[in-house]
Amino acid sequence: MFLQNNEIRDLLNQVADLLEIRDDNPFRVRAYREAARVIEQMTEPVASLVKANKDLSQYRGIGRDLAAKIREIVETGGLEQLRRLRQELPVSLLDLMQVPSLGPKKTAQLYKHLGVASLEDLERAARRGQIADLSGFGEKSQQHIIESLGRVKKSGEKRLLWSDAAVHARALEEYLMDIEGVRRVRVAGSFRRGEETVGDLDVLVTCGRDREKDVMEAFVSFEGVKNILSHGKTKSSVILRPGLQVDLRIVAQVSYGAALHYFTGSRAHNIAVRKLAQDKGYKINEYGVYQGEKRVAGKTEKEVYASVGLTYIPPELRENMGEIQAAADNRLPALLKRSDIRGDLHCHTRRTDGHGSLEEMAHGAIAMGYQYLAVTEHSQKVAMAGGLNEKQVLQYMKKIDAINEKFSGFRLLKGMEVDILADGRLDLADSVLAQLDLVVCSVHYQQRMDEKKQTERIIRAMDNPYCHILGHPTARLINTRDPMEIDLEKIILAAKDRGVILELNAQPDRLDLPSSYCKMAAESGVRIAVSTDAHSVENLELMENGIAAARRGWLTRNDVVNTRSLSELLRLLRRP
DNA sequence: GCCGTTTTCGGCCCGACTGTTTTCAGTCG
Ligand SMILES: Nc1nc2c(ncn2[C@H]2C[C@H](O)[C@@H](COP(=O)(O)OP(=O)(O)OP(=O)(O)O)O2)c(=O)[nH]1
Ligand SMILES: [Mg+2]
Ligand SMILES: [Mg+2]
Ligand SMILES: [Zn+2]
Numbered sequence: 001m002f003l004q005n006n007e008i009r010d011l012l013n014q015v016a017d018l019l020e021i022r023d024d025n026p027f028r029v030r031a032y033r034e035a036a037r038v039i040e041q042m043t044e045p046v047a048s049l050v051k052a053n054k055d056l057s058q059y060r061g062i063g064r065d066l067a068a069k070i071r072e073i074v075e076t077g078g079l080e081q082l083r084r085l086r087q088e089l090p091v092s093l094l095d096l097m098q099v100p101s102l103g104p105k106k107t108a109q110l111y112k113h114l115g116v117a118s119l120e121d122l123e124r125a126a127r128r129g130q131i132a133d134l135s136g137f138g139e140k141s142q143q144h145i146i147e148s149l150g151r152v153k154k155s156g157e158k159r160l161l162w163s164d165a166a167v168h169a170r171a172l173e174e175y176l177m178d179i180e181g182v183r184r185v186r187v188a189g190s191f192r193r194g195e196e197t198v199g200d201l202d203v204l205v206t207c208g209r210d211r212e213k214d215v216m217e218a219f220v221s222f223e224g225v226k227n228i229l230s231h232g233k234t235k236s237s238v239i240l241r242p243g244l245q246v247d248l249r250i251v252a253q254v255s256y257g258a259a260l261h262y263f264t265g266s267r268a269h270n271i272a273v274r275k276l277a278q279d280k281g282y283k284i285n286e287y288g289v290y291q292g293e294k295r296v297a298g299k300t301e302k303e304v305y306a307s308v309g310l311t312y313i314p315p316e317l318r319e320n321m322g323e324i325q326a327a328a329d330n331r332l333p334a335l336l337k338r339s340d341i342r343g344d345l346h347c348h349t350r351r352t353d354g355h356g357s358l359e360e361m362a363h364g365a366i367a368m369g370y371q372y373l374a375v376t377e378h379s380q381k382v383a384m385a386g387g388l389n390e391k392q393v394l395q396y397m398k399k400i401d402a403i404n405e406k407f408s409g410f411r412l413l414k415g416m417e418v419d420i421l422a423d424g425r426l427d428l429a430d431s432v433l434a435q436l437d438l439v440v441c442s443v444h445y446q447q448r449m450d451e452k453k454q455t456e457r458i459i460r461a462m463d464n465p466y467c468h469i470l471g472h473p474t475a476r477l478i479n480t481r482d483p484m485e486i487d488l489e490k491i492i493l494a495a496k497d498r499g500v501i502l503e504l505n506a507q508p509d510r511l512d513l514p515s516s517y518c519k520m521a522a523e524s525g526v527r528i529a530v531s532t533d534a535h536s537v538e539n540l541e542l543m544e545n546g547i548a549a550a551r552r553g554w555l556t557r558n559d560v561v562n563t564r565s566l567s568e569l570l571r572l573l574r575r576p
Numbered sequence: 577g578c579c580g581t582t583t584t585c586g587g588c589c590c591g592a593c594t595g596t597t598t599t600c601a602g603t604c605g
Contacts, residue, residue, distance in 0.1 A: 027588055031577035063578050101594090103603050138596060189605095202605080232593050235605080247605065249592090262590090267605085274589040279582090285590055286605095 002047035005039050008073050011082060012036035012066075017094050018085040020104035021111075034061040037268060039070070041321055043516040044489065050074040090117040100148045100229075101141065109136055123149055151239075158479040159197035160244060163508035163545060166191075168244055169201055172222070176203065179218045181211030183253060188263035193315045194548035196478055196511050200245035204256075204263050212250050219248050255287045258298035261305075262286035268320035269313075276308045276324070284308075316551040335551040336530070340563040341543060343372035345469065346417065346440055346503065346531035351396060352377040353385035355536040358403050358412065364537035366410050371566045373540075374413035374438045375400060379427040381419040382444050388416070390432045397435065411566060413437040417471055422446045424460025426467070433466035438573065440503065440531075442471030443484065451485040458486060459494045465576035469529050470495065472505040472512040480509065488517050495526045499574035501561055504553075506532045506546025518553030527561050527572075528553075 003011075016032035038061045039046055049056060051074075056067035073079050089111070095118060096107045110116040113134055116125050122145065125131050131142040169187045176185045182205055186192070189202030207215045216236055220228050227239040237247045251259040262270060263286070277284040282291055288298030289307040297303040302312045310327040314335055317323040326332045348354030349361055356364065358375065365373035377396065378387035388396060397414045404411055415438035419427040426433065426441060433439050441461050449457065461467055473491065474483035495502055502521050505512045510533070513521065518528055530546040532539055550560060557563045561572060 025577080028577050030588075034578080057578095061578070065577060101603070105602060136596075136601075140595060144595095200605095230593055230604090235592050237593095237605085249605085263605085265605090267589095271589050278589080283590080287591095 002045070002074060003077060005042055005046050008046055008070060009036040009040045011073055011079055012039070014094060015079065015082050015085065017097055017104070018089055021089060021093055021108045023108065031066065035066045035070070038062060041319060043520050046070060047074045092118040095119050096122060098152050099145065100151055101144055106136065109134055119149065119152065159199050161197055161478060161508050162191065162195060165198045165201060168240065168242070172201065172203060172246065175222055176205060176219065179215050181208045182215055183207055184256065186260055188260060189265060192264050193266065193318055194552055196549070200247060202247045202263050203249070204259055205248060205250045206253050206256050207250060215250060249286070251286065255298050257300035257302070257304050258284065258288045259286045261301050264315050264318060266319050269318040272320045272324050273308060280308060282307060314551065316548065317554065333554050333556045336547055336555050336557055336560055336563070338544065338547055340557040340560070341530070342565060343370045343562045343569070344532050344534065344540060344543065345374040345438060345529045345562050346376050346471065346505070347373060347534040347540070348377055349375060352387060353535060358400065360537050361534070362403065362407065362410065362412055364540045368540055368543070371409065372411050372413055372569070374415040376415035376417040376438070376440045379416055379418045381421065381427040387419070390429055393428065393432050415440060417442055419444050420457065420461040422457065424457040426461060426464050430464070430466060438468050439466050440469045440471040441467045443475050447475050447484045451487060454484050455487045455490055458491055462494055462498050462500045465574065467500055468573050469501045469503050471503045472510050473502055474512050474514065476510065476512055478509045478511065489520070492517070492521045492524050492526055495521070496524050501527045501529050504528050504530045504546055504550055506530060506542040506549070508542065508545055511545070511549045515549050515553035518550060518555055522553070522555055522559040528555060528559055529561050531562070
């Protein structure tokens with residue numbers, strides 16, 4: 001099969017690392033890394049673009065040379081340049097680069113003078129005391145290397161799910177807010193951008209005059225700290241007991257906006273905004289926007305953006321993926337927000353594998369401020385969840401009708417999450433589906449089929465006129481299970497043709513349909529349902545997760561069906 | 577290697593912390 005975007009990204013990053021160890025032009029190195037980033041962020045598989053003879057140099061950051069190299073990678077599965085580099089330098093040097101404190105220069109030094117080419121070599125050399133004598137190293141850095149060897153990220157070691165990081169973030173915020181002199185605490189970085197997973201927590205703090213030192217002291221003394229990596233006046237890094245790194249930055253109040261902008265990133269976004277400032281005769285750093293020595297902005301992020309002629313850019317969009325041009329043209333979308341949401345279109349109760357009763361879920365939804373909640377139990381095929389057969393569905397519908405009698409201004413929608421069988425038929429008879437308010441169809445079994453078959457299976461399910469929503473379309477579980485091999489472009493077009501809605505499942509390890517495909521779907525005119533797939537009353541609050549993912553996909557109120565009133569929603573569902 | 581209503585050549589974001597170093601390079605955010 002053709003290489004995936006992530007595999008192409010890895011090859012380009014390998015070239016970059018090896019060039020850097022060889023002390024090549026740093027800007028050339030950067031160009032490879034930038035191309036790798038662009039490819040990682042692309043929604044479409046690069047292989048498809050190459051096959052379709054698309055001109056890759058249309059992408060900013062990919063020029064004539066890199067376009068040709070990417071094409072070579074897709075067509076041959078490798079890159080001649082990389083093979084040559086690997087003859088010149090052992091590829092295991094890339095492992096050395098993973099050791100904290102070892103970058104390209106020190107790696108080259110270790111290899112050149114001590115023949116250190118692997119982590120084992122490194123440990124041996126350090127323990128024998130050979131490294132301390134090397135120029136640029138000393139006793140401390142040798143000791144540091146020994147300690148750092150334990151912190152090398154193994155391949156396959158996972159980034160934290162956003163929702164897991166949130167638990168640590170909240171605890172830390174609380175601790176920091178209680179420190180005397182602290183004014184503001186903000187978790188920035190990938191966490192604030194709402195990424196699916198985060199590599200660390202980046203926390204910005206402002207405090208009263210001359211309190212910086214004490215505040216920093218208090219931070220590194222946090223009970224959860226296992227390890228202090230660095231400890232300076234304005235910036236420190238620690239490792240918490242669960243292995244999570246936290247970077248803390250302290251600035252004065254006047255720099256809050258500029259610092260928040262810096263620390264929220266992304267790196268690529270920062271570089272692009274700072275470049276804009278340069279072009280306009282300004283300099284942006286974490287302290288403010290400067291014209292010469294004079295600070296001209298920086299108290300708020302809005303000020304920072306305004307200084308370079310941009311409207312405020314929401315954190316979720318800050319990836320240098322078109323948001324800066326859109327802000328310059330004042331055409332950023334009004335992103336989906338919590339107050340837009342009128343209901344939830346996917347949940348389970350105790351009748352199958354949920355925990356709440358129908359009444360409890362209804363009251364939970366009302367407490368969320370909703371007009372409707374679709375109860376979508378599993379169908380019979382999903383036996384381990386106690387899925388319902390046709391007869392049971394009809395009985396259950398009566399029960400829901402009875403409960404709905406008690407409400408005004410709110411309704412439980414009679415739904416089902418119907419399993420898509422291996423051949424694309426649905427797990428319940430059309431005669432039953434026809435009586436439901438809402439049908440979510442999703443794949444639970446046989447997720448390993450070749451792409452063509454799997455895609456046909458799903459499109460066949462969407463052919464059923466009662467299929468309203470395609471549930472968790474890729475079936476991925478973040479950090480656990482890869483997405484199914486499917487042609488999502490085809491599925492999006494098929495959904496468009498049939499009036500099928502795609503689900504953005506808000507479960508923290510699903511976030512499925514992934515954001516970039518949500519963007520593609522919305523651009524194709526396909527609507528999205530942001531659904532929690534709640535299995536308990538508390539789970540209804542996962543809507544926030546879904547909204548963050550939707551925002552990263554540039555979705556607006558208009559793109560999302562569960563922003564509609566009940567009557568509008570029902571009108572918008574396809575009918576046979 | 578990329579890029580261009582200032583440029584097709586000459587720039588490419590900017591700064592904190594550490595350790596090794598006599599004034600700063602390397603790494604990292
Ligand atoms: N201007 C500038 N800012 C940077 C650079 N590297 C990092 N930053 C800023 C933007 C990042 O979002 C922020 C935090 O850095 P991190 O390494 O923690 O990255 P981030 O949180 O985006 O992703 P992560 O999930 O931690 O891998 O610091 C850089 O090279 N230049
Ligand atoms: Mg981070
Ligand atoms: Mg960080
Ligand atoms: Zn479900």
